[in-house]
Amino acid sequence: MSDHEQAAPILEVESVNVAYGRVQAVRDVSFAVPEGGLIALVGANGAGKSSVLAAVSGLVRPGSGRIRLEGNDITRWPAHKRVGAGLVLVPEGRQILGTLTVAENLLLGAHRRRRQAASETEMYELFPVLAERRALPASALSGGEQQMLAIARAMIAKPRVVLLDEPSMGLAPKMVDEVFAVIERIRASGVTVVLVEQNARRALRAADTGHVLETGAIAHSGPAADLLKDPRVVKAYLGVE
Amino acid sequence: MAQQLANGVFAGSIYTLFAIGFTLVFGILRHLNLAHPAIFTAGAFVGIEVATRTEIPVWILFPVIAAFGALAGVLVERIAFRPLRGRDDEHFAGLISSVALGGVVIALLQARYGTEPQSFPQEYFPNQLFEFAGIRVTLTQLVTLGLALVLMLGLAWLVSATPLGRAMRAVAENPTAATVVGVNVGRVTAGTYALSSGLGAIAGALLALNLGQAGRELGASIELIGFAVIILGGLGSLWGAMAAGVILGLAEALTIHLFDSTWKSLVAFALLFAVLVLRPRGLFGHVKVREV
Numbered sequence: 001m002s003d004h005e006q007a008a009p010i011l012e013v014e015s016v017n018v019a020y021g022r023v024q025a026v027r028d029v030s031f032a033v034p035e036g037g038l039i040a041l042v043g044a045n046g047a048g049k050s051s052v053l054a055a056v057s058g059l060v061r062p063g064s065g066r067i068r069l070e071g072n073d074i075t076r077w078p079a080h081k082r083v084g085a086g087l088v089l090v091p092e093g094r095q096i097l098g099t100l101t102v103a104e105n106l107l108l109g110a111h112r113r114r115r116q117a118a119s120e121t122e123m124y125e126l127f128p129v130l131a132e133r134r135a136l137p138a139s140a141l142s143g144g145e146q147q148m149l150a151i152a153r154a155m156i157a158k159p160r161v162v163l164l165d166e167p168s169m170g171l172a173p174k175m176v177d178e179v180f181a182v183i184e185r186i187r188a189s190g191v192t193v194v195l196v197e198q199n200a201r202r203a204l205r206a207a208d209t210g211h212v213l214e215t216g217a218i219a220h221s222g223p224a225a226d227l228l229k230d231p232r233v234v235k236a237y238l239g240v241e
Numbered sequence: 242m243a244q245q246l247a248n249g250v251f252a253g254s255i256y257t258l259f260a261i262g263f264t265l266v267f268g269i270l271r272h273l274n275l276a277h278p279a280i281f282t283a284g285a286f287v288g289i290e291v292a293t294r295t296e297i298p299v300w301i302l303f304p305v306i307a308a309f310g311a312l313a314g315v316l317v318e319r320i321a322f323r324p325l326r327g328r329d330d331e332h333f334a335g336l337i338s339s340v341a342l343g344g345v346v347i348a349l350l351q352a353r354y355g356t357e358p359q360s361f362p363q364e365y366f367p368n369q370l371f372e373f374a375g376i377r378v379t380l381t382q383l384v385t386l387g388l389a390l391v392l393m394l395g396l397a398w399l400v401s402a403t404p405l406g407r408a409m410r411a412v413a414e415n416p417t418a419a420t421v422v423g424v425n426v427g428r429v430t431a432g433t434y435a436l437s438s439g440l441g442a443i444a445g446a447l448l449a450l451n452l453g454q455a456g457r458e459l460g461a462s463i464e465l466i467g468f469a470v471i472i473l474g475g476l477g478s479l480w481g482a483m484a485a486g487v488i489l490g491l492a493e494a495l496t497i498h499l500f501d502s503t504w505k506s507l508v509a510f511a512l513l514f515a516v517l518v519l520r521p522r523g524l525f526g527h528v529k530v531r532e533v
Contacts, residue, residue: 083422
């Protein structure tokens with residue numbers, strides 16, 4: 001995927017630090033995401049992967065460092081403004097709004113980007129399972145369906161960059177396959193993807209570039225295919241297949 | 242008897258309009274805004290002053306009062322609640338600071354208007370009387386009921402069918418999830434306070450119009466009834482507050498009819514305790530307390 005490496009980075013994270021009280025969750029993390037690329041952030045539970053996404057999406061304010069989207073410094077932008085600029089998070093644990101209907105969840109996702117947004121119908125074509133359930137409260141969906149709704153709610157905004165936080169967590173193996181198929185479709189449509197996963201092997205197989213986080217800092221970086229073969233990464237995160 | 246019931250419905254519509262301000266803010270933001278009765282009182286005073294100075298017609302007066310209330314609500318949130326955001330005791334501290342802010346508002350009203358009750362100008366509102374099937378109704382009462390109905394149905398529509406309402410329900414359920422999808426939670430919060438206080442200020446002016454005058458204690462006199470309405474209806478439930486407001490108005494009216502007016506608060510609150518014992522979630526707060 002060397003053509004992606006040469007493209008100008010659409011998202012740049014520069015020496016970002018995040019602390020919760022006295023606990024340092026992210027230490028000096030830097031990486032760049034080329035437009036149209038798919039990068040994976042992998043690592044153990046508590047390594048700081050989700051905190052990196054929280055900083056990028058504006059849910060937490062980094063203590064120091066810079067975040068740039070298409071060259072603009074967005075470090076101090078509130079979260080809703082980042083959504084408006086096309087930087088959309090699919091959060092860990094899905095965070096769908098269970099008391100709202102499936103359709104209302106989608107409309108919420110589209111609202112901040114009314115001009116660019118896709119239509120509800122387009123999302124139902126991409127995620128047929130949601131079409132039948134459009135009038136139901138989202139809490140009535142199964143875990144896998146809720147994950148599809150969370151992704152659809154981000155995709156309806158026609159994002160420039162989508163941040164996926166543990167999209168396969170808690171799903172049955174068949175659903176995990178479906179989620180990764182959807183991720184492939186998203187990247188094929190030209191949307192840049194940052195994928196955070198505990199399922200390191202799956203994530204690195206899907207990605208062009210990978211970064212391995214350990215206790216809040218990037219320990220290894222490189223083309224995903226190389227990381228999959230790197231003995232240190234294999235030993236610590238991939239194990240035997 | 243029928244006359245008393247009619248009076249009960251009119252009183253109940255004001256109770257409801259007032260209580261909805263409590264329940265809306267609580268349902269969406271989990272704030273108990275105890276400055277609300279002071280905004281209610283201020284709405285009455287502002288209405289009287291504007292009516293006296295400008296003699297604008299009633300149909301312009303009420304939008305003016307609503308605008309005043311909305312602005313006051315935004316300020317209440319800024320002053321009494323926003324600075325506390327993120328504290329562990331955010332909700333309890335906000336309750337206290339809103340009591341304090343309510344006290345400030347009442348003191349400011351006293352500084353401006355003195356301790357004497359203020360009255361609407363003579364003949365400001367046509368003193369017309371209608372009779373339906375032996376029930377006598379004033380034009381003021383009819384306008385009160387009509388306005389309350391229109392406002393409540395309008396609010397229900399806004400919450401259930403507009404983008405703002407959708408965002409409000411998203412914030413009510415999960416502020417973080419709402420932020421993630423791009424809801425500007427600060428703006429929704431301000432909008433919720435504006436709506437709630439706008440309705441509260443109109444309710445205050447309506448009560449003053451029915452009484453012909455307003456004193457500093459106008460809000461304090463209705464505060465407990467407002468609590469009773471939201472507990473009875475289920476905290477956070479709009480439809481519950483609407484039904485409970487009318488039920489309380491009717492209960493009071495019946496008490497006055499059967500005994501005398503000294504018993505009316507007793508019966509209202511006995512009803513409240515009975516409901517708390519029998520249906521702790523309130524008459525309509527079935528599954529989710531925060532259903533808007």
